[in-house]
Amino acid sequence: MEVTERPKFKDPKLTAKGEPRASVELKNLHTLWFNTGTRCNLTCENCYIESSPENDRLVYLDVADVEPYLTEIKQTNLPTKEIGFTGGEPFLNPKMADILETTLSHGFEVLVLTNAMRFKPRLQKRLLEMKHAFPKKITMRISIDHYSQALHEEERGPGSWQPMIEGMQWLAENGFQIDVAGRTRWGDDEQELRKGYEQLFAQLGINLNAWDAHHLVLFPEMDETAPVPEITTECWDILGVNPDAMMCASSRMVVKHKGDRDTSVMACTLLAYDQQFNLGKTLADAAGSVPLNHPHCAKFCVLGGGSCSA
Structure with a gap:
């Protein structure tokens, strides 16, 4: 009798072969990410979160x-020092400067992922004021997909190179x-x-x-349709990978899904829509372990060594 193989990445506890699926425990909330909204001024060829001028599946966040x-970080004495902001393009959010200033006033360092194309004079003035008030607390991570204009624009579209260069x-x-x-x-080749x-x-x-891997982060590609092996509990030793080095061992991401009244804490910056990675409404809710039940877990983090934090 022909045996039908079970589909991959369906059971949070077991792989398609019936082996125990690997999971990652939150060891230390080093970075808390906020997705400020999925709208972007660009529509990239291979955007992992499908950002575009029309995509509002994650709505704009506000200071509230x-x-x-x-406040929860401070009240519960979490060790979080860095707050990250991603999108979409964060600076499309009309409240982004206010959000940044509020975060800095709470004493956090901030990391903003940006295409550097949206620095209008009014925003420049606010950013300069914050830089003066909170020296060495702001880092801008600029997306330059390739060092050549032709390949950068192949991914991001014609005319996306020069405004980025000017912003940087x-x-x-x-x-x-x-x-x-x-x-x-x-x-x-990486070299x-x-x-x-x-x-x-x-x-x-x-x-x-x-x-310097902090100054220049090189991200592996992500394709949910590509054949990717599932990660079992035995894989850590086989691959020589430490689960504590995974992104979900040290970070979480806050989003607001369109139609929701409240924000949610997601396990990962890469998985903003998948509800199996929705861990609750508070950081306390999100303190549990995360089963690696998605191709991105294997391809980007375990096998690719990718991380959105420094």
């Missing part, structure tokens, strides 16, 4: 959505801390990629070390 979590140069000229996020989707970015930074006069 963010501040309770900052404005940040650098005004003394902001900058990181860069690149992608490996074109199959370049070649870092050498290419090194040349780009030198041409632009940007003081970044392309060989």
Whole structure:
């Protein structure tokens, strides 16, 4: 009799072969992420969260959505030092400057993932005021998908290169801390990629070390339809990977799904829509372990070594 193989990534406890699925325990909430909304001024070719000018599946956050979590961190003595903001493009959110200022006033460092294309004069003024009031507390991580304009624009669309370059140069000229996020989707060797970015930074006069994994983060590609092995409890030893190094061992992400009255805490920045990774409404709710029941868990984090935090 023919045996039908069970589908992968369906059972949070068991793999398709019936083996115990690996999970990751939250060891230390180092970074709390907020997705400020999925709207973006670009529609990228391979956006993991499908951001676009029309996508509002995650609605804009306001200060009132963010501040309770900052208060919970302090009241429960969580070790969180860094607050991350992602999107969409965070600076499309009309309340983003207010959210940033509130977060900084609570004493946190902030990391903003941005395409650096939205720094209008009014926003520039607010950012400069915050930089002066909270020195060395703001880091902007700029998405430069490839060091060549042609491949960057292949991913992000025609005309997306020069405004990004101008935004990055404005940040650098005004003394902001900058990181860069690149992608490996074109199959370049890592050495070649870092050498290419090194040349780009030198041409632009940007003081970044392309060989420093904090200054230049290279993200593996994510494709939910690609064949990916499931991660079992035995894989940690087989692969020589420490579960404590996984993103969900040290971070969570707050979102507001369209139609919801309240925010939710998701296990991961990569899985904003999948309700099996919705851990509740508070950080206390979200303190449990996370089964690695999604292709992104395997491809991006375990096998790809990716992490959205430094």
